Amino acid sequence: MDTAAIHPRQRERSAPRVVKRSFQLPKPVRTALVYITLWIAFIWAVFPFYWMIATSIRPKDEIFQRPPSLILNGATLQNYIDLLVGAQFWRFAMNSLLLTVSVTIISVLISVTAGYAMARHRFKGSVTLPLFMLYGQMFPPVLLLIPFYVQLRFLGWLDSLWGLIPVYLSYMLPLCVWLMRGFFSQVPFSLEDAARMDGCTRWQAFWKVILPMARPGIVAVATWVMIHTWNEFLYASTFILSDTKRTLPLGLSGLIGQYTTDWGVLMAGGVLTAAPILLVFFILQKQLVSGIGGGAVKG
Amino acid sequence: MGARVYPYLMVLPAVLVVVGVVVYPVISGIMTAFYDVTLRTLNTGTAQFVGFRNFERVFADPVFVQASTNTLIWVVLNVVAQLGLGLALALLLHRAMPGIGFFRSGILVPWVVPSVVAVLTWRWMYDPSVGIANEILLKLGILDRYHPWLGDTATSLYAVTVESIWKGTPFVMLLLLAALQMVPRSILEAASMDGASGWRKLWYVILPQIRVSFAIAAVLTFILTVNNFNAIWLMTEGGPLNSSEILFTLAYKYGFQRFDLGKASAVATMLFVGLVIATTVYLKLIQAKEGD
Structure with a gap:
C-alpha cells in the first residue's frame, strides 16, 4: 500500500514501531541494565549510613588516617x-x-x-x-x-x-x-x-x-x-x-x-x-x- | 440533644490547641513585622509601630539579595532533582523482579535516618582533610586533590543541596510509586500492544495518569525545601560569607543572633506569603484529585 494512502494519524503511530524494533536491546541486556541502575541507586542511598556505622566502630587513629579506607580493618566499641x-x-x-x-x-x-x-x-x-x-x-x-x-x-x-x-x-x-x-x-x-x-x-x-x-x-x-x-x-x-x-x-x-x-x-x-x-x-x-x-x- | 453537642465537644480540644499554638502565633508573627521589636523593647514593652520600615531595612541589606538568589537556586535544584530522580526510581521499582523488595527498603534508608544524624554524617563525609567524599572522587579521577566542599564559597550551597536531594528523593519516590500502583494495568498493556516505545509510553500514557500525584509531590517538595533548616544550619550555618544563606537561615540570624525580631518577622512574613500561595495550589490539586 502507498504510504500516502494511510491516514496521517495511523502513519504517525506506526512509525515509532519500526524505530523501536530496530533499537530494542535484547532482554537479558535490559534486565542487566535495570539491575545495575538499581545497585547504583542502592549504594548511593545506603552508603552514608554504612559510613556512619563504619566510623562509629573504628579505632581513633584509623578514623583520622589519610587517605581514609573504605574497608574496615578492625572493629572496636571504644567510641560507644x-x-x-x-x-x-x-x-x-x-x-x-x-x-x-x-x-x-x-x-x-x-x-x-x-x-x-x-x-x-x-x-x-x-x-x-x-x-x-x-x-x-x-x-x-x-x-x-x-x-x-x-x-x-x-x-x-x-x-x-x-x-x-x-x-x-x-x-x-x-x-x-x-x-x-x-x-x-x-x-x-x-x-x-x-x-x-x-x-x-x-x-x-x-x-x-x-x-x-x-x-x-x-x-x-x-x-x-x-x-x-x-x-x-x-x-x-x-x-x-x-x-x-x-x-x-x-x-x-x-x-x-x-x-x-x-x-x-x-x-x-x-x-x-x-x-x-x-x-x-x-x-x-x-x-x-x-x-x-x-x-x-x-x- | 446529645447528638448535636457531641461533635462540637470532640472537635473543641483540637480547635483550641490549633488556635492557641498556630493561628494566634501566625497573626502575632505578622504583626511583629510592623513593629520595632528587639530584646530591649521586649523588656520594656515599648515596641513602636513602624509601618513598612522593617521591610525597607531588609531590602536595603545586600545579604538579603544574595539569600533570595540562593533560595531560588536551592529550591529549583532540589525540586527538579528530587522529582526527576524520584520518578526514575519509582518507575524502576514498579515492576515484579526478584529482589525488588530489598532494593526498595535500601533506597528508603535516607528518608528514615533522622535528619540531624544524616546532616552530620554528610558533614563528616565532606571533611576537607579525611572526608570519604574527597577520597572517592579522587579515586574516580574526578578530582586531583582534596577540596573543602563546605568551606569554599563556590561549592558550599551545592554541597548542601546534594545532601538535601539524597534525603528528600525517597519520599517523592514513595508518593509516585503509590500513584503508579493505581494506574490500571490494562492501560499500559493496551499502549504496549499499540507499539508505544518506552519513552512514548512514559510521556503519553503514564505521566498523564499520575499527573496529579506528581504535582502534589512537586508542591510538597517545594514546601519542605523552603523550610529545610537543618541541612544548611548544621553544615555551614549559611556560610562561608553567606554563600549558602537562604531566606530561612537569614531570618533566623536576624532573630536569634542579632535579636532584631522585627526584621526577622519581615523576612518570615514574605516566606509565609509564598508558602500560602503554594499551599493553596496544593489544596486545589488535592481537590482536583478527589474529583477525578
Whole structure:
C-alpha cells in the first residue's frame, strides 16, 4: 500500500514501531541494565549510613588516617564506651524519650476525637475545619518561631522541656487531625449503628467497634508523631539553653567542636539516635507507607 | 440533644490547641513585622509601630539579595532533582523482579535516618582533610586533590543541596510509586500492544495518569525545601560569607543572633506569603484529585 494512502494519524503511530524494533536491546541486556541502575541507586542511598556505622566502630587513629579506607580493618566499641560512660548522653536520651512520649499521647488523644467527629458527624464546619487543619501544617516554622519565643519568655517557659510540648503540638497536631479524619472516613459507620441497636452506649460503640477498626491509622499517626518529635532540632535548639535539658539531636550537634570534632563518638551517637527510629520503621513499614502515602495523596 | 453537642465537644480540644499554638502565633508573627521589636523593647514593652520600615531595612541589606538568589537556586535544584530522580526510581521499582523488595527498603534508608544524624554524617563525609567524599572522587579521577566542599564559597550551597536531594528523593519516590500502583494495568498493556516505545509510553500514557500525584509531590517538595533548616544550619550555618544563606537561615540570624525580631518577622512574613500561595495550589490539586 502507498504510504500516502494511510491516514496521517495511523502513519504517525506506526512509525515509532519500526524505530523501536530496530533499537530494542535484547532482554537479558535490559534486565542487566535495570539491575545495575538499581545497585547504583542502592549504594548511593545506603552508603552514608554504612559510613556512619563504619566510623562509629573504628579505632581513633584509623578514623583520622589519610587517605581514609573504605574497608574496615578492625572493629572496636571504644567510641560507644566513651559516649555512654558520661551521664550526658543518657540524660539527652531521657529528655528525648519524655518529650516524645508526652507529645505522642497528647496528639493522638486530641486527633482521634477530632478526626472521629469530623468524619462521623455533619456539623457546622465539618468540611472547612479539616482543610483549615491542613493549612495549619503548611505554616513556615520560622514565622512561628518568633511569637513562640516571645510567648515562652513571657510565661517563663524558655529553657524548659514542658514549654516545648505546646510548640511541638503546633507542628504535629494539624496534620494528625487531617490524617485521622482520612482514616475514620474509611470506617463503615453502619457497624456503629448496629452496635448501638444492640444496646451499646455511644462510648462502648466507639471504644469496642470503631477504634479497633481505625487502629492501623492510629498506629501510623502515632509513629509519625514519635519520629518527628524524636528528630526535631530547630525549636529545641532555639528554646533550650542549658546543657542538662538538651534532647538527642541537640546533644549530637553539640558534639561538633569549634576546632576539632571526635567523629567516632559523634557517629556512635548518630547510630544510637537513629536505631529506635529504624527499628520502629522496619517493624511497621507496611502500615506506615500505606498510611502516609494514602493520607497525603488521597486525603 | 446529645447528638448535636457531641461533635462540637470532640472537635473543641483540637480547635483550641490549633488556635492557641498556630493561628494566634501566625497573626502575632505578622504583626511583629510592623513593629520595632528587639530584646530591649521586649523588656520594656515599648515596641513602636513602624509601618513598612522593617521591610525597607531588609531590602536595603545586600545579604538579603544574595539569600533570595540562593533560595531560588536551592529550591529549583532540589525540586527538579528530587522529582526527576524520584520518578526514575519509582518507575524502576514498579515492576515484579526478584529482589525488588530489598532494593526498595535500601533506597528508603535516607528518608528514615533522622535528619540531624544524616546532616552530620554528610558533614563528616565532606571533611576537607579525611572526608570519604574527597577520597572517592579522587579515586574516580574526578578530582586531583582534596577540596573543602563546605568551606569554599563556590561549592558550599551545592554541597548542601546534594545532601538535601539524597534525603528528600525517597519520599517523592514513595508518593509516585503509590500513584503508579493505581494506574490500571490494562492501560499500559493496551499502549504496549499499540507499539508505544518506552519513552512514548512514559510521556503519553503514564505521566498523564499520575499527573496529579506528581504535582502534589512537586508542591510538597517545594514546601519542605523552603523550610529545610537543618541541612544548611548544621553544615555551614549559611556560610562561608553567606554563600549558602537562604531566606530561612537569614531570618533566623536576624532573630536569634542579632535579636532584631522585627526584621526577622519581615523576612518570615514574605516566606509565609509564598508558602500560602503554594499551599493553596496544593489544596486545589488535592481537590482536583478527589474529583477525578
